[in-house]
Amino acid sequence: MLTEKVALVTGASRGIGRAIALELAKEGADIVVNYAGNKERAEEVVKEIEEMGRKAISIQADVSDEISVKKMIKDTIKEFNRLDILVNNAGITKDNLIMRMKEKDFDDVINTNLKGVFLCTKAVSRQMMKQRYGRIINMASIVGVSGNPGQANYVAAKAGVIGLTKSTAKELASRNILVNAVAPGFISTDMTAELTNEQKEAMLKMIPLAKLGQPEDIARVVRFLASDDSSYMTGQTLHVDGGMVM
Amino acid sequence: MDAIFEKVKEIIVDQLEAEEDKVTMEASFIDDLEADSLDVVELVMELEDEFDMEIAEEDAESIKTVGDAVNYINSNR
Numbered sequence A: 001m002l003t004e005k006v007a008l009v010t011g012a013s014r015g016i017g018r019a020i021a022l023e024l025a026k027e028g029a030d031i032v033v034n035y036a037g038n039k040e041r042a043e044e045v046v047k048e049i050e051e052m053g054r055k056a057i058s059i060q061a062d063v064s065d066e067i068s069v070k071k072m073i074k075d076t077i078k079e080f081n082r083l084d085i086l087v088n089n090a091g092i093t094k095d096n097l098i099m100r101m102k103e104k105d106f107d108d109v110i111n112t113n114l115k116g117v118f119l120c121t122k123a124v125s126r127q128m129m130k131q132r133y134g135r136i137i138n139m140a141s142i143v144g145v146s147g148n149p150g151q152a153n154y155v156a157a158k159a160g161v162i163g164l165t166k167s168t169a170k171e172l173a174s175r176n177i178l179v180n181a182v183a184p185g186f187i188s189t190d191m192t193a194e195l196t197n198e199q200k201e202a203m204l205k206m207i208p209l210a211k212l213g214q215p216e217d218i219a220r221v222v223r224f225l226a227s228d229d230s231s232y233m234t235g236q237t238l239h240v241d242g243g244m245v246m
Numbered sequence B: 001m002d003a004i005f006e007k008v009k010e011i012i013v014d015q016l017e018a019e020e021d022k023v024t025m026e027a028s029f030i031d032d033l034e035a036d037s038l039d040v041v042e043l044v045m046e047l048e049d050e051f052d053m054e055i056a057e058e059d060a061e062s063i064k065t066v067g068d069a070v071n072y073i074n075s076n077r
C-alpha cells in the first residue's frame, strides 16, 4: 500500500501517465497530475482520483523548463508537505530518418525526454534527501535498448534516461532514494495511435506475446517500483514489452 | 561571529555525527570530519534552512572548511 505517500507523475493527463496516476491513487497515494497543455484532460484525472477518496491537484509545467519545474516542486511541497514518489513519464516523439531529421526535432525530443528527467530529479532530490526516503521511476523505452530506425532522437533520449537512472541511483542510494526505470514496448496510447496498420502488423510479428500492451500493464509495474516490495532494487531498467527484447 | 560558529558547529555535529572537539574553524569537512561530497551538499542545504539564506551553487563549491561556512554566512547574511 502507498497510504500517506505523495506521488508526482509528469505527463499524467493522458496515456501511460494517466494510468500510473490512477494506479498509485488506487494504492492510497495522493497525486500531483502534471501536464503540458491539456488542462481539461488533467482535470478529469484529478476528478477520477478524488472520486477514489484521495487528494489530487493538477499542475501545468513544461518539464524541459527549469524555472517551471522548480515552481512545480515548490507548489507540490507547499500543498502536501512531502514528496515520496516521482514518476518521470512526460515524453514526446518527432520521428524521422536521420537524413531528414531537423536539428530542432532532435533538440525538442532530447529536451523533453532526457533533460526533463534530469530537471525534475534535481528539483526533488533536496526534499527526498531530507526525508531519507524517495522513489524515482523513469519512463524509458525498449527502443532505448534495441534502437529503432526513424527514431534517432527518441532512442538517444531514452538510452540517456537509462544511463541517467543508473547514475542517479548510485548518487542517492545512501539516502534511501531508489531510482529505477521502466522500458515499455508498444503500448496502445495517443503516441502509438499514429502508426499505420501496416506498421502495427510488422510490430506484432516482433512481439512474442503477439499483442500491444495497455497503459495499465505499465502502471502495475510502476506501482511495484513505487512500493516497498522493490526496496532492494535500484538502478534497474525493467522491460515491459511482451517479450520483444530479451 | 561566535554565535554563528556555535550554531554551525551544532549542525555539523548533528549532521555529520562529528566529535565536537574536532569541529574547529580550520577543519575540512572531507579531510577532517569524514564527510563525503553528498554530505557536504546536504550540510549546505541545512545551513541554508537554518540561516534562511540561499547559497549559490558556485559559492557552495568553495565551502570546504568549517571556517569557510562561518565566514560565508557572516558576510552574506
Ligand SMILES: NC(=O)c1ccc[n+]([C@@H]2O[C@H](COP(=O)([O-])OP(=O)(O)OC[C@H]3O[C@@H](n4cnc5c(N)ncnc54)[C@H](OP(=O)(O)O)[C@@H]3O)[C@@H](O)[C@H]2O)c1
Pocket: A010, A011, A012, A013, A014, A015, A016, A017, A034, A035, A036, A037, A038, A039, A041, A061, A062, A063, A064, A088, A089, A090, A091, A092, A112, A139, A140, A141, A142, A183, A184, A185, A186, A187, A188, A189, A190, A191, A192
Ligand atoms: N506508448 C508507447 O508505446 C510507449 C512506449 C515506450 C515508452 N513510452 C513512453 O511512455 C511515456 C508516456 O507515453 P504515452 O504513450 O502515454 O504518451 P502520450 O499519450 O502522448 O502522453 C504524453 C503525456 O506527456 C505530457 N507531456 C508532453 N510533453 C510535455 C512537457 N514538455 N512537459 C510536461 N508534460 C508533457 C502530455 O501532456 P498534455 O496532455 O498536456 O499534452 C501527456 O500527458 C513517454 O515517456 C513515452 O516516451 C511510450
